[in-house]
Amino acid sequence: MSKRKTVVADDEATAAVAEREARPPVEAIRAAAFAQFAERGYPVVTVRDIMKACGLTQGALYNHFKSKDELLHDIIASTQGELERLCQQAVAGAGGDPRAELAAFVRVYVIRHCRLRIEALVANREIGWLDTARVADIRRSRRAIRDIVVTVLGHGVAKGVFDPPRVEGRHDLKAIAMALLDQCTHVSMWYGPGGDLTEEQMAKLYTDMALRMVGATPLSA
């Protein structure tokens, strides 16, 4: 994110022109917008920047999207929906054992946030620029994911396989779920494939930490 006027040098622009012919323009626009939002942030990326990056002029955007706002929502909503689906799937496939459910959830969530870290970063950072109706849609999806975690935790507590920390003698599963999600979400802010750990190792590490946090015996035990 920077104030640099334009990220698109001329040679990159001609490369983009070539790409325009390889896929429908609406896809090229989405891709270019995503790349620029990720690098410099929604409010400072102009419609002209986006369209130049795919070899078109500013007016052409409005043949494919109603507004710059709709374009952003389109980008965020698609990855958010996919994430929610993956999370549900991970828990459902764990066969009802809370430890396996939590492990599967964390594994899927962390790997996705390592692999698609730019997408996650944009979704988390730029959501505030959406208009009220669109932002509510995304927040609903996030709450749904949090509730999946809360359910798994409650399940584990009821079965006696989790023993998470208590406050004043009582559990606050919502706070614990938030802490868990926060640490998993924000790997997208610092993880890089050139670092010390692979995605698999990250998933393993975070799964271990999650199980410890909720007082479960480790998977390997």
Place this chain on the structure above:
Amino acid sequence: MSKRKTVVADDEATAAVAEREARPPVEAIRAAAFAQFAERGYPVVTVRDIMKACGLTQGALYNHFKSKDELLHDIIASTQGELERLCQQAVAGAGGDPRAELAAFVRVYVIRHCRLRIEALVANREIGWLDTARVADIRRSRRAIRDIVVTVLGHGVAKGVFDPPRVEGRHDLKAIAMALLDQCTHVSMWYGPGGDLTEEQMAKLYTDMALRMVGATPLSA
């Protein structure tokens, strides 16, 4: 964060005029800018907005700050510096016991991020708008805080009181420190004093989770 033109209604503006006389204008500007950056985000808050909120006109800003950019840096750097100082102090005052050091660190860090959550939110969200030199300054401070945690963890492992998760048989203390800091930092994104937990309860909960994550026996044991 929204696109609303102006947050400052007329009655708020007159209230701001009264406040201008209560403290030096440079303080009023800082406060007004902070409030607006927090609510709506740096790039969409205009110099005119900020100055109107303290009953002045746009030109007056430049008697106190060189630019809008310098104003933002001034705001972020002051809270970041204070945070770094508090973290060092917390660890230093724990008497060399790694468990006490980690507990003191998390306690101070979480309570601060609950109490000054708006400050933390601005510092984390708007840092990217600073120019290169200024952003490097802030990032150095963050690395310093991370390194405090890494040192505490290393200390605890060496003494045998911590047994954090391993990856391929080896510890990655940097990744664990990041996970720990991520979950503590982002309480500022969702904690509210009207919620279920007090600041003290949050500190207790997060301390418990941190000790569990690194494989230490709980403080109460």
Place this chain on the structure above:
DNA sequence: AAGCCTCCTGAACGACCGTTCACATTGGCC
């Protein structure tokens, strides 16, 4: 009273914004 310094005003500058629109250009279909 005169000079000076600090602070503020408000018009002005040059630039850029998202969006619209009248007008090409293209390519498939009769």
Place this chain on the structure above:
DNA sequence: GGCCAATGTGAACGGTCGTTCAGGAGGCTT
């Protein structure tokens, strides 16, 4: 060849932006 719908062009619109600057107002020192 003629028509149409889809798509792109680039000028134009009304607005806002950060910043500058000539000038005024008020108070302190001499």
